[in-house]
Amino acid sequence: MKLTLKIWRQKSAQTKGAFESYQVDANEHMSFLEMLDVLNEGLVEKRQEPVAFEHDCREGICGTCNLVINGRPHGPLPGTTTCQLHMRHFKEGETIVIEPYRAQAFPVIKDLVVDRSPLDRIIQSGGFISVNTGQAPDGNAIPIEKDVASRAFDAAACIGCGACVAACPNGSAMLFTSAKVSHLALLPQGEVEHNRRVVSMVHQMDKEGFGMCSNIKACEVECPKEISVTNIARMNRQYFSAMIGSDEK
Amino acid sequence: MSWVSTLFTSSLGRKLVMALTGLFLILFLLVHLTANLQLLRSDGGETFNLVSEFMGHNPVVQTVAWGLYLFIVIHTLLGIRLWLANRHAKGQKYLVQTKANASFASKNMAILGILIFAFLMIHMGDFWWKLQFTDEPYALLQYAGMSHPIEDVYTGVVASFKNPVVMICYLIGYLALGIHLWHGFQSAFQTLGLNHMKYNGLIKFLGTAYAVLVPLGFALISIYIFLMQ
Ligand code: HEM
Numbered sequence: 272m273k274l275t276l277k278i279w280r281q282k283s284a285q286t287k288g289a290f291e292s293y294q295v296d297a298n299e300h301m302s303f304l305e306m307l308d309v310l311n312e313g314l315v316e317k318r319q320e321p322v323a324f325e326h327d328c329r330e331g332i333c334g335t336c337n338l339v340i341n342g343r344p345h346g347p348l349p350g351t352t353t354c355q356l357h358m359r360h361f362k363e364g365e366t367i368v369i370e371p372y373r374a375q376a377f378p379v380i381k382d383l384v385v386d387r388s389p390l391d392r393i394i395q396s397g398g399f400i401s402v403n404t405g406q407a408p409d410g411n412a413i414p415i416e417k418d419v420a421s422r423a424f425d426a427a428a429c430i431g432c433g434a435c436v437a438a439c440p441n442g443s444a445m446l447f448t449s450a451k452v453s454h455l456a457l458l459p460q461g462e463v464e465h466n467r468r469v470v471s472m473v474h475q476m477d478k479e480g481f482g483m484c485s486n487i488k489a490c491e492v493e494c495p496k497e498i499s500v501t502n503i504a505r506m507n508r509q510y511f512s513a514m515i516g517s518d519e520k
Numbered sequence: 521m522s523w524v525s526t527l528f529t530s531s532l533g534r535k536l537v538m539a540l541t542g543l544f545l546i547l548f549l550l551v552h553l554t555a556n557l558q559l560l561r562s563d564g565g566e567t568f569n570l571v572s573e574f575m576g577h578n579p580v581v582q583t584v585a586w587g588l589y590l591f592i593v594i595h596t597l598l599g600i601r602l603w604l605a606n607r608h609a610k611g612q613k614y615l616v617q618t619k620a621n622a623s624f625a626s627k628n629m630a631i632l633g634i635l636i637f638a639f640l641m642i643h644m645g646d647f648w649w650k651l652q653f654t655d656e657p658y659a660l661l662q663y664a665g666m667s668h669p670i671e672d673v674y675t676g677v678v679a680s681f682k683n684p685v686v687m688i689c690y691l692i693g694y695l696a697l698g699i700h701l702w703h704g705f706q707s708a709f710q711t712l713g714l715n716h717m718k719y720n721g722l723i724k725f726l727g728t729a730y731a732v733l734v735p736l737g738f739a740l741i742s743i744y745i746f747l748m749q
Pocket residue numbers: 483484485486535538539541542543545546549592595596597599600602603629630632633634636637640700703704705707708709711712
């Protein structure tokens with residue numbers, strides 16, 4: 272299938288970028304990233320600079336393959352990362368616009384690659400439980416009800432890709448942060464520190480320059496792991512109760 | 521920083537203020553609509569004037585009213601600040617703008633809010649300003665059972681609504697309000713952290729009903745007066 276790609280090219284964070292058009296001959300069984308590999312091979316053969324894009328696992332779990340495809344983070348399919356998106360979902364002769372994530376907190380490093388380290392710093396600020404390291408504890412030592420475990424797991428499925436931020440017209444990271452807050456707070460091991468965790472993660476999120484949630488819910492639609500905005504409500508509840516009612520000053 | 525200022529300068533704290541002031545305004549509008557329904561009585565405006573007199577002079581209502589003005593100002597100014605901060609946090613927009621993932625209302629709360637605010641200014645200038653700051657804008661009427669004559673606000677309202685320009689401004693204001701609340705009502709509960717399978721359905725139902733019926737109620741009353749002989 273013959274496609275026209277309109278891709279954002281930008282040499283570095285300091286330089287200005289612009290869209291450039293390319294022709295590529297792909298086949299419908301390729302993944303979106305394989306289609307870009309084909310494009311890049313062609314560019315390298317012509318001794319042109321290949322398009323920089325991020326990828327790692329190519330199996331939908333690492334969260335690095337972040338592209339905005341025709342205005343939608345990770346493209347048009349629900350619950351699917353870019354690496355799991357196949358070309359059969361596009362039409363012969365179609366023009367596909369590929370842009371980097373847009374958010375003030377995620378500056379473009381090169382072409383389609385952005386700096387998502389603000390999300391790492393949010394995790395570092397509280398997305399952990401404080402225990403002495405040592406041997407791995409017995410997984411079944413603390414029995415946890417199935418529905419509680421499932422709810423925690425649904426939140427833990429977040430791969431930190433940042434598509435929520437990219438989809439949000441406000442550049443807000445609340446879906447990500449709330450998923451991280453929730454998955455620990457729902458389990459007994461994480462419940463102990465939940466007040467301190469939610470406060471410091473929310474404050475770190477604010478410090479990184481993300482926007483504020485207007486409950487637009489584009490994040491939930493675009494999230495490749497279908498994280499629910501009920502997590503945001505949980506985070507808000509916990510934050511308010513931690514700020515107003517916790518034992519610490 | 522004390523925890524209070526930390527709370528109210530945080531993203532969630534500011535959203536909390538938006539939600540609480542918004543919900544207060546929602547309650548207020550119900551009271552206002554109840555008062556306006558009295559305009560439909562065919563008693564030459566007696567009930568409406570009596571209600572206006574009560575609202576205008578009861579000390580409790582007057583105190584709450586100043587709270588209301590304060591909340592409108594806070595909700596408006598903070599809403600515009602959040603809007604600007606969020607635009608900045610987004611930075612550059614996408615070349616392809618998709619409609620696939622979000623509703624019109626949710627993405628345009630600030631624009632709708634500014635329309636509502638413009639409408640409020642026209643509305644307050646028309647009635648509230650006259651009542652507060654001009655001497656006897658309306659004729660005085662003596663009703664049976666009242667110790668003193670009261671202002672005939674009813675006639676003033678009718679005169680205003682007969683003007684088609686005023687009428688159109690009002691209708692635009694009601695429409696903006698309806699769309700603002702279509703999203704805002706439910707959004708406020710989500711902001712407060714009240715999202716649960718047990719009552720989400722109820723919130724959604726009440727929010728939709730409110731956003732349609734309340735602005736429609738205001739609109740129908742205005743149109744009725746406009747067409748009234
Ligand atoms: C006076 C002009 C107004 C302006 C400028 C305004 C502005 C805004 C903005 C920008 C938001 C979105 C905040 C955000 O999610 O980031 C908002 C939310 C809201 N507004 Fe207004 N508004 C106005 C009037 C009203 C009125 C009259 C009501 C009620 C009758 C109202 C009820 C609400 C509610 C309930 C929310 C939802 C709060 C939330 O999402 O947590 N607003 N308003």
